[in-house]
Amino acid sequence: MADFQLHCFAQSGHSYKAALMLALCEAEWEPVFVDFFNGAVRSPDYQALNAMSEAPVLVHGDKTFTQSGVMLDYLSKQFGKFGPDNEDERLEILRWTLWENHKLNAYQGVYRFLLNWAPASAQSPDVIGFMKGRALAAMKTLDAHLAGRDWIAADRPTTADIACSGYLFYPRDEYQWTEAERFTNIEAWQARVQGLPGWKHPYDLMPAKADA
Numbered sequence: 749m750a751d752f753q754l755h756c757f758a759q760s761g762h763s764y765k766a767a768l769m770l771a772l773c774e775a776e777w778e779p780v781f782v783d784f785f786n787g788a789v790r791s792p793d794y795q796a797l798n799a800m801s802e803a804p805v806l807v808h809g810d811k812t813f814t815q816s817g818v819m820l821d822y823l824s825k826q827f828g829k830f831g832p833d834n835e836d837e838r839l840e841i842l843r844w845t846l847w848e849n850h851k852l853n854a855y856q857g858v859y860r861f862l863l864n865w866a867p868a869s870a871q872s873p874d875v876i877g878f879m880k881g882r883a884l885a886a887m888k889t890l891d892a893h894l895a896g897r898d899w900i901a902a903d904r905p906t907t908a909d910i911a912c913s914g915y916l917f918y919p920r921d922e923y924q925w926t927e928a929e930r931f932t933n934i935e936a937w938q939a940r941v942q943g944l945p946g947w948k949h950p951y952d953l954m955p956a957k958a959d960a
Contacts, residue, residue, distance in 0.1 A: 752777035755797065755805040757784050758956035759865075761857050761915035763804040765816040766823075767953045769910050772946045773827040781955040785865060816914070817845045820907040830907045840901040844908040852890060855883040856915035860922055883923075887931050894933035898940060905944060913941055917950055 752770060756763030756779050763782075770777045782788050782803045789801040798805045798814045806813040806822075813819050824831040832838035859879035862871060890912060893900065901908035916938060941947060 750776045750778040751808065753780050753807040754778070754954075755780045755782050755794075755807070756803055756954045757782045758951050758954040759918075760784065760803050760954075761853055761918065761950070762802070762816045763954060764917070764950040765853075765911055765914045766804045766806055766819040767950070768913060768947070769820050769823050769830070769907065771948055771953060772910070772944055773823060773829050774946060775823070775827065779954050781957065783957075817849055817911060820845070820911055824907050830905060830910060832902070832906065837902050837906070841906050841908045844900050845911045848908075848912045848914065851882075852886040852912060853914040855879055855886055856923070859883045860915065860918065863924060864922055884929060887934060891931035891933045894937050898937070900937075905941070909937075909941060913938075 752775055754763070754766055754770060754777060756767055760782075767779065782794070784803060788794055789798070789803060795801055797812065800814055802814065804814075804816060804819070806819045808822075808826075813822060820830075832841055859876065859882075862876050862879060890900075899905050899909055900912060916934065
């Protein structure tokens, strides 16, 4: 058995954050498919693993972690990678990790879900338009922050960059972005993230369905 097990599914940007961190740290890990779209997170067995009924869940020996930001912090300390060099950096990493979870990935994730997987009865044009606006506003914030800098929280990649990667690497057509809805600083930063040894696309890193 691998050292780490990540309960995840390929469409989940929050899962991708943890999976990408494991890949970049060259960890011995294995994905455990979560059948989210068929209600697996609401099953008693899964809720015994995570009472929050969410993916991902990271298991390392006798330790179980929920919430991707916690996983990134734990893995950073385990492997001595992508962490802060001082207190100011620690706080800056924390600042962007809290922001991405509340704004960037939260709005992108819900917007993308509504477009691609929500039942027709839940696809309100008003709600979708609102979520799109909030997602674009968050991306504008990140794009402005990245002007004139290579990385989000330090002069090198940190877990803040991995955290903000959550939903940004999924195909643009899953968001129905137009050519006018592009962010050049984010795209340049994405290229730098993709250049990190061990980087993989979410659909290459995690299972989209159970093995036959």
